[in-house]
Amino acid sequence: MSTTTPSTTPIPTARRRRITPTRALQATLTGYLPMILALMVIVFPLLWMLSSSFKASGEIVTANPSFLPHQPTLKNYGDVAGALPIGRLFANSAAVTLIGGGVKLLLAITTAYAVVFIDTAWSKFVFAFVLAALMFPGEAAVIPNYITIATMGGRNTLWGIILPGLGSAFGTFLMRQQYLTIPKSLLEAAEIDGAGHWRKLWRIVVPVSVPTIATVGLITIVTEWNSYLWPLIITDTPSHMTLPVGLNLLKSAESSTGVYGTLMAGATLIIIPIIIVFAALQKYIVAGLTQGAVKE
Template identity: 35%
Template sequence: MSDRTIDVPAVAPTDSPSRATSGRRAAPATARSARDERDTKLLRTANERRRRRNDRISQLLLTVFVIVFMIPLIWMLATSLKPGAEVFSSPPSLVGSEVRWQNYADVWSYVPFGQYMLNGAIVSVLGTALVVATSVLSAYAFSRLRFRGRDGIFFVFLGTLMVPQEVVVIPMFLFMTQLGWVDSYQALIVPWAFTAFGTFLLRQAMLSVPMELEEAGKLDGASHLRILLGIIVPVVKPTIAVLVVFTFINYWNSFLWPLIVINDPSYATVPLGLNNFLGQGGRQWQLIMAASTISMIPTAGLAILLQKYLVKGIALSSGMGGK
């Protein structure tokens, strides 16, 4: 039986059912992906337009507020450079007939303005230092130490913020009289050295400091004072800067309490001194405005000096991240 070779015709390969099904599914999936990508781009574009519109509105509102708040400052600067006879000229004019820089020189000779500035600096610097010291200690106690009635005492202490200054000035004056502190620096400084505001501000900042840092200090044998000064205070330094600015401005601009407790002009601060620009023709408004401009320099300089800490300090003391 002879061997025969049988030629089998080649059969062209055909797609398997699974591959065909996969191909049919790929087309709708690709279209859906493209549609989703297009929708995402449209949404992103809409969000970007909305964000730009909100930014423009915010910038417009901020510009309006800046202009409104700058008008009194500009008017004060303009009045400080006018001749006295043109302060109340009609119609009102922003610029006088001449620029009188001499008004700024007259401020120092018309009244003992240098003494007022010195008194204000002494009271503000010492008062701020005392407020920061007491606030740091009390805030650490209310935020880190555990003792019975801690939260209740804190809320009672915080409640003193709702008592207006006008309610306590008369009892405080009688107390200063009994101590013999009337017409003295300590009468201007000590009564306001223990503030609930400073304690609350620093307590909120200290609550955001991780407990692990304090526990690490305790493992190294550090005392509470060392932990406070070496660990806690460096972390909350921006908030301390905020407290420094607010406290300095409050002491510097205080008028009611010095008016009550100070009768000796040698202890008068700047707000009291501004009341002494009184001449034969009435108040010397051009000199008052010049003195007011000069008196703004210390507070504005302090705010500019600590500007980089202010925003961070306010955010830290706002309770964000606090326990």
């Protein structure tokens, strides 16, 4: 009885592209170098702010500044806690961000679904208004919004901060672009099984759109948390201010050079929550922004 031995012929592999000095130089100049420069421009000011928050005022305002503090101190953070009702400001910002951002995200999800999957004569008309809202500068609506909210008794209230910004044209637009990539046959099959619009939205559309929803959610959270102009206009009492506005309660840097470290500590406290949220959602960002860009 004869036996066969397995072939030992090596499986051909793809040729590796030879890296020449010219190709390495091109990759460096067109790829790595711009990326490193962009990273330095973005990250260096944040690192300088973080480092300065641990410096004494004499180390910040000096002819020979250094990146790292010579004698690190937490005094600046103590000054922030003593000068500001930091707990109240943080609670206000958290409430505005969670409530305002949550409602904006919900409206973006449902409005985009109505525009894409509910075939009515008004769908294109509504989307035209969404596009018009993207081109409309928000600053132009400050005075009408202020008159409206003040008339309704919304000055120095959290709902007065939240209400004017509940609509999200950008979120609706981005969600609509994602929904257009979903095969309508999926929803037609669900409709044959007796599913209504609400069930189709939350059982089919939302699960396949998680990356885009996370992207819209992150952008909304950052926008709400960093919002400055409108909360500054509609509030003038510390008990209703948000963190970015409350930072103004610190002594102006123009009148005293000794508050730079305190201002840096306050700015660090404001930006840390956003960094944490971004770190938690960053894996969805690229997928959400590019989803639907390639047609299979």
